[in-house]
Amino acid sequence: xxSKSDTICAISTPPGLGAIAIIRCSGPDALRxxxxxxxxxARKGKLQDQPANTLHFSEVYDGSQVIDQVMVSLFKSPxxxxxxxxxxxxxxxxxxxxxxxxxxxxxxxxxxxxxxxxTMRAFLNGKLDLTQVExxxxxxxxxxRASHRVAMHQMRxxxxxxxxKLRDKLLTFTSLVELELDFSEEDVEFADRxxxxxxxxxxxxxxxxLSNSFTLGNVINRGIPVAIVGKTNSGKSTLxxxxxxxxxxxxxxxxxxxxxxxxxxxxxxxxxxxxIDTAGLRHTEDAIEKLGIQRTWQKIGQASIVIQVxxxxxxxxxxxxxxxxxxxxxxxxxxxxxxxxxxxxLVTADKLExxxxxxxxxxxxxxxxxxxxxxxxxxxxxxxQALMDSCGIMATHENDVIITNVRHYxxxxxxxxxxxxxTDGLESGLYGxxxxxxxxxxxxxxxxxxxxxxxxxxxGNIFKNFCIGK
Amino acid sequence: xxSKSDTICAISTPPGLGAIAIIRCSGPDALRxxxxxxxxxARKGKLQDQPANTLHFSEVYDGSQVIDQVMVSLFKSPxxxxxxxxxxxxxxxxxxxxxxxxxxxxxxxxxxxxxxxxTMRAFLNGKLDLTQVExxxxxxxxxxRASHRVAMHQMRxxxxxxxxKLRDKLLTFTSLVELELDFSEEDVEFADRxxxxxxxxxxxxxxxxLSNSFTLGNVINRGIPVAIVGKTNSGKSTLxxxxxxxxxxxxxxxxxxxxxxxxxxxxxxxxxxxxIDTAGLRHTEDAIEKLGIQRTWQKIGQASIVIQVxxxxxxxxxxxxxxxxxxxxxxxxxxxxxxxxxxxxLVTADKLExxxxxxxxxxxxxxxxxxxxxxxxxxxxxxxQALMDSCGIMATHENDVIITNVRHYxxxxxxxxxxxxxTDGLESGLYGxxxxxxxxxxxxxxxxxxxxxxxxxxxGNIFKNFCIGK
Numbered sequence: 001x002x003s004k005s006d007t008i009c010a011i012s013t014p015p016g017l018g019a020i021a022i023i024r025c026s027g028p029d030a031l032r033x034x035x036x037x038x039x040x041x042a043r044k045g046k047l048q049d050q051p052a053n054t055l056h057f058s059e060v061y062d063g064s065q066v067i068d069q070v071m072v073s074l075f076k077s078p079x080x081x082x083x084x085x086x087x088x089x090x091x092x093x094x095x096x097x098x099x100x101x102x103x104x105x106x107x108x109x110x111x112x113x114x115x116x117x118x119t120m121r122a123f124l125n126g127k128l129d130l131t132q133v134e135x136x137x138x139x140x141x142x143x144x145r146a147s148h149r150v151a152m153h154q155m156r157x158x159x160x161x162x163x164x165k166l167r168d169k170l171l172t173f174t175s176l177v178e179l180e181l182d183f184s185e186e187d188v189e190f191a192d193r194x195x196x197x198x199x200x201x202x203x204x205x206x207x208x209x210l211s212n213s214f215t216l217g218n219v220i221n222r223g224i225p226v227a228i229v230g231k232t233n234s235g236k237s238t239l240x241x242x243x244x245x246x247x248x249x250x251x252x253x254x255x256x257x258x259x260x261x262x263x264x265x266x267x268x269x270x271x272x273x274x275x276i277d278t279a280g281l282r283h284t285e286d287a288i289e290k291l292g293i294q295r296t297w298q299k300i301g302q303a304s305i306v307i308q309v310x311x312x313x314x315x316x317x318x319x320x321x322x323x324x325x326x327x328x329x330x331x332x333x334x335x336x337x338x339x340x341x342x343x344x345x346l347v348t349a350d351k352l353e354x355x356x357x358x359x360x361x362x363x364x365x366x367x368x369x370x371x372x373x374x375x376x377x378x379x380x381x382x383x384x385q386a387l388m389d390s391c392g393i394m395a396t397h398e399n400d401v402i403i404t405n406v407r408h409y410x411x412x413x414x415x416x417x418x419x420x421x422x423t424d425g426l427e428s429g430l431y432g433x434x435x436x437x438x439x440x441x442x443x444x445x446x447x448x449x450x451x452x453x454x455x456x457x458x459x460g461n462i463f464k465n466f467c468i469g470k
Numbered sequence: 471x472x473s474k475s476d477t478i479c480a481i482s483t484p485p486g487l488g489a490i491a492i493i494r495c496s497g498p499d500a501l502r503x504x505x506x507x508x509x510x511x512a513r514k515g516k517l518q519d520q521p522a523n524t525l526h527f528s529e530v531y532d533g534s535q536v537i538d539q540v541m542v543s544l545f546k547s548p549x550x551x552x553x554x555x556x557x558x559x560x561x562x563x564x565x566x567x568x569x570x571x572x573x574x575x576x577x578x579x580x581x582x583x584x585x586x587x588x589t590m591r592a593f594l595n596g597k598l599d600l601t602q603v604e605x606x607x608x609x610x611x612x613x614x615r616a617s618h619r620v621a622m623h624q625m626r627x628x629x630x631x632x633x634x635k636l637r638d639k640l641l642t643f644t645s646l647v648e649l650e651l652d653f654s655e656e657d658v659e660f661a662d663r664x665x666x667x668x669x670x671x672x673x674x675x676x677x678x679x680l681s682n683s684f685t686l687g688n689v690i691n692r693g694i695p696v697a698i699v700g701k702t703n704s705g706k707s708t709l710x711x712x713x714x715x716x717x718x719x720x721x722x723x724x725x726x727x728x729x730x731x732x733x734x735x736x737x738x739x740x741x742x743x744x745x746i747d748t749a750g751l752r753h754t755e756d757a758i759e760k761l762g763i764q765r766t767w768q769k770i771g772q773a774s775i776v777i778q779v780x781x782x783x784x785x786x787x788x789x790x791x792x793x794x795x796x797x798x799x800x801x802x803x804x805x806x807x808x809x810x811x812x813x814x815x816l817v818t819a820d821k822l823e824x825x826x827x828x829x830x831x832x833x834x835x836x837x838x839x840x841x842x843x844x845x846x847x848x849x850x851x852x853x854x855q856a857l858m859d860s861c862g863i864m865a866t867h868e869n870d871v872i873i874t875n876v877r878h879y880x881x882x883x884x885x886x887x888x889x890x891x892x893t894d895g896l897e898s899g900l901y902g903x904x905x906x907x908x909x910x911x912x913x914x915x916x917x918x919x920x921x922x923x924x925x926x927x928x929x930g931n932i933f934k935n936f937c938i939g940k
Binding site: 010012013014015016017018019020021022024053054055056065066067068069071073074075081088090092093094095096097100118136139140141142143144145148149152155156466467468469470 | 940
């Protein structure tokens with residue numbers, strides 16, 4: 001299915017009219033094939049004979065007819081993106097010219113590349129591991145600073161490094177365990193059981209932390225969910241509109257999100273937040289309203305950050321009581337709560353100070369309290385900074401390694417299960433061969449992440465998300 | 471208005487998501503500015519210190535944060551498209567990354583380029599003359615083989631060469647005429663009047679031929695107009711549909727044409743033909759139908775090729791009579807007529823042969839006669855070949871130099887008028903200074919074409935048609 005014996009070509013720039021378009025040709029025969037249609041200035045000689053990493057102004061010919069004046073970039077194996085000989089033709093961005101040059105390459109012996117096939121070759125040639133391949137696709141589709149950062153970190157191999165180290169440690173230990181099997185009659189222990197236990201615990205800890213980061217990685221790509229909660233008439237909707245209005249221009253730029261999401265998505269300094277308006281919280285006997293309030297609590301549980309909106313007439317005891325219920329609904333995870341004291345424009349500065357003092361007295365030391373006017377927009381920057389700070393804590397918490405890919409998450413979870421069996425087996429004095437089997441399984445799943453172990457179906461799923469020409 | 475003292479940058483690939491995007495930075499400070507954000511592998515040192523025409527895998531940094539892994543192409547003045555130091559950054563085709571890199575370049579001291587500003591710099595630096603500049607824009611927007619060929623020929627300077635030679639000859643002669651003025655009291659003739667007359671005639675001939683080619687150039691860009699003419703019920707509309715149906719896929723690919731034009735545009739091996747259906751020709755007293763027939767004759771006059779449709783029941787005399795009227799309506803120019811004998815499926819092969827023999831007897835030797843069935847599509851390829859042949863004759867007739875630009879056309883016409891005044895003046899023994907004035911005027915207009923003489927308004931008009939990044 002995934003050959004690298006032939007030479008492939010594709011248009012690598014976005015479709016349509018532009019100043020420049022790039023046509024890429026990669027494979028064992030790339031120089032000869034491209035050389036058939038590319039004519040360098042006479043003094044330079046043949047394309048094949050030029051040194052690697054050089055640029056050449058030249059002309060593309062169809063027989064005796066000039067198709068375009070182009071700039072040719074020459075790469076030689078293994079020093080290219082794909083790891084193969086590669087020619088990149090930078091031509092005028094006319095769709096007609098792009099099509100003609102592509103046709104000429106095909107006529108000269110190249111094949112049209114499938115989606116992501118240049119990157120596939122890079123993987124097959126060991127230039128990229130599988131997480132880096134996936135990062136390339138994520139990078140191209142990343143639309144925010146946070147998702148870009150995660151993808152870039154992954155593409156530079158940060159994620160694989162951690163996984164590979166763990167895998168190597170496990171391999172060493174399992175070899176020792178397996179060595180014992182050869183000497184089974186002598187009842188020796190090459191692999192120190194307490195050291196093995198410590199290693200399994202360490203690895204389990206790291207994998208759990210990686211696996212937990214998936215929730216964050218997922219929200220970074222989709223936008224960090226922020227629930228706005230409060231009593232009816234506390235000014236939740238005005239606050240939501242204020243946040244949305246401020247960012248309307250940026251919101252409308254984001255493509256590919258559904259209409260619902262667009263309306264609720266804001267971007268503060270490159271980080272996406274998904275704003276979730278909720279039904280006002282109050283005691284009610286109305287069945288439908290009860291249902292709405294029930295769903296509010298669900299949304300609080302799903303949100304990473306909750307903005308609790310009060311107004312200057314709210315009673316401190318009630319605020320504390322609601323805060324406790326919100327914390328309970330948020331669950332055990334390290335989630336964030338920002339308390340907004342709305343309608344500050346309705347009281348004098350002196351009165352506001354008194355209210356804030358009373359509130360601070362009943363709230364915990366680390367609670368974030370922001371006086372604000374949703375009506376006038378006063379102190380909105382403070383709220384935005386608080387949102388940024390909250391996600392900043394989240395982002396650094398995981399040592400910058402963040403899982404965004406469901407495939408990685410599943411492999412990590414599978415590896416964790418195998419490690420748990422190994423740990424349990426170790427404690428109950430399991431035979432070496434069964435222990436080794438569980439550890440081998442964990443090693444297998446970790447290898448799946450980096451692509452040391454893979455299959456056509458997995459590769460097919462990964463590359464179907466690529467554009468042609470990458 | 472048109473400075474080249476600062477450094478400009480722009481995204482040069484089409485907008486949107488793709489595998490690769492190119493960001494171009496050109497100007498006296500391009501290497502230093504790009505060098506601020508681009509970090510080469512440590513062993514290579516600084517970007518500024520690399521040799522020209524080399525490629526460098528590197529990383530783009532925003533402070534300490536990696537924005538992308540990129541391929542950098544380095545060009546040094548004067549050996550670049552713009553003639554200036556130029557850095558082309560080939561990054562991942564994420565709109566987010568493209569935007570960030572552009573922002574970083576601007577923060578580092580570059581300015582966003584205006585439409586066509588890189589090409590403008592190429593012109594200001596003498597890398598391209600004005601006809602070549604215009605050819606770049608034409609080339610990018612060319613959607614057919616013919617329009618591409620004309621633009622490519624022009625971009626390679628074929629057109630300017632002819633103009634420049636003529637202009638130089640005129641300059642020599644007018645200098646001689648002006649020299650006479652210094653010696654006016656001695657009544658000498660440095661410029662041989664008969665030689666001057668011969669030169670003016672020669673130049674007038676060449677310019678006329680160029681100017682005439684404008685009609686062809688124009689039709690090549692818009693599609694060669696083909697009128698389909700015939701009596702009612704001869705099968706004109708069926709033939710039109712047949713031609714259109716065969717090419718539907720290609721027609722629908724052509725963007726930017728109005729709906730009307732799309733429906734009537736076909737492309738045969740890369741040449742566009744604009745099919746014009748006409749009202750059936752017959753004697754009528756109906757006022758409205760008369761108007762329709764009147765317009766048919768107008769369209770025949772405008773078309774480059776007329777397809778006269780007969781059927782197997784048409785009488786030879788009538789065909790000849792109609793043919794004569796068509797030729798008259800086509801005017802003096804070298805236009806083409808193709809006679810299609812439709813409904814060949816309704817007669818036996820023997821009968822068809824007899825009809826063809828009778829027709830050939832009354833038609834001229836060089837008339838193209840094609841038996842065809844619009845209903846079954848039989849012999850359609852013969853008709854398409856005849857259309858191709860007709861425009862082939864047209865295309866080679868002008869020695870491959872074809873004017874497509876209305877600015878060139880106007881300058882040629884102005885030059886021709888000045889030349890005519892000079893010729894007339896020469897014949898009527900005009901004084902040297904008036905003669906010289908007319909010739910100088912012709913020289914001026916020829917200089918306008920190549921851009922040796924220009925002004926901001928002309929340049930503004932030319933560059934407003936460019937995309938940003940070119």
